[in-house]
Amino acid sequence: MTGPSAPLALTAHLALVSSISFGGFPTVLPDVHNFVVGTHGWMTDQDFANIFAIAQSIPGPNMILMMSFVGWKVWGFPGAVASAFATFGPPCTIYFASYRLWNRFRDAPWQQIVRLGLVPVIMGLVVASGTVMARAADTSWPAVALTIGAAAIALATRLSPMWMLLAGAALGGFGLL
C-alpha cells in the first residue's frame, strides 16, 4: 500500500499536467505513465496498458475515466473522485475564460483572420486522428472497408451514427472483421 501523501501527490500532479495538456490529454499520457509506473511504482506497465485499452473502449469522458482508474488504484473511490476533478477542473476553467474572451471579440477583423487560418489546420488534425485510430483498429481488409464505408455514409447521408456503430459492433461480434 502507499503512504498518506500518495493521493495528494497524484492529484497535484494530474492538476498540473491537465493544465498544460495542449492538444488533448493523450499528449501528456507518457508523462503520467512515468509518474505512476516509474517514479512511484503505484502500478505495473501491464496495469497501465489495460486501463488505457478499457478507457478507449467505454463510452463517456474516457481520459477523465482513465485517470480515475489510476486514482482508484492509489486510493480507492476517493482517489478516483480526486483524480477526476484534477483532470477536468483546471482545463474547464481555462476553456470558460478563453471562450468568454473569444466571444467578446467575435466580430473583430483579426478574429476572422485567425478563424480562417486556424479552422483548416484543426480539421486536418481531426481527419488525421481518425486515420490514426483507423490504423490501430483496422487489422484486416474488411475492417478497412468498414471504416471507409462509415465515413462515406456519414458524409452522404444524415443517418444516425448509432446505427453505424451498432452495425460495426455486430460485424465485429460475429467475427467478420
Added chain:
Amino acid sequence: MTGLAQRQELEQAVPLAALFTAFLAVSLYGVGGASGIVWARRIAVEKRRWISDREFADIVSLCQFMPGPNIVGIAVCVGAKMRGTIGTIAAVSGFLVIPWIIGLAVGLFFLEYAHLTVLRNILGGIAATAAGLLIATGLRLLLPHRRRPAALLFAVLAFGLITFAKLSLLAVLFGLVPLSIAVAGIERARAR
C-alpha cells in the same frame, strides 16, 4: 424585431435540462474518445440547431488549442454560449456526472474480463466504425473552406505531418497555425 434579437431570445429559451441531457447523450454515445466530436456536432448542430457548423468549427478549434480533454471544452463553450456560467455548469455536469459513474463501474468490470475474445471483437468493430465517423466529421467541417486553396493546403499539411511524418500534435499546432493565420491575413489584405 431584428434577427439578432430574435436569435438572442431563442438562446435565452434553451432550458438548462436540455443542455444537461444533450451533453449526457454526447458523452454516453461517444465510444472511443475522439468520436465525442461526432456526437457533439450531430446533437448541437443537426438535431437541436443551437449553433451553426461554422460556430461549431470555431469552438472545436478553440478547444483544440487549449489544454485538456477537448470534448469537455465543447460542453463548456456551448453551455456558455447558450446560457452563460450556469449553462456551462449544466452542460459539463450532463457530460460528466452520470457517464463517470457508469464508466467507472463498467471499467472496473471490464478490467476483470478484458481477455474475452467476443468482447474484444465487438470493441474492434466499434473502433473501426468510429474512426470512419471521425474522418467524415473533419471533412464536413472543412467544407465551408473548400474554395480557399490555402485552407486546403494547410489542412492537407496538418493531416500529412501527423499521419505520415508522425510529428507531435504540439509541433504541428504551433508550427502550422501561425503560418496559416499569416497567409489568411495576407489574403484578406489583398482582397481589400
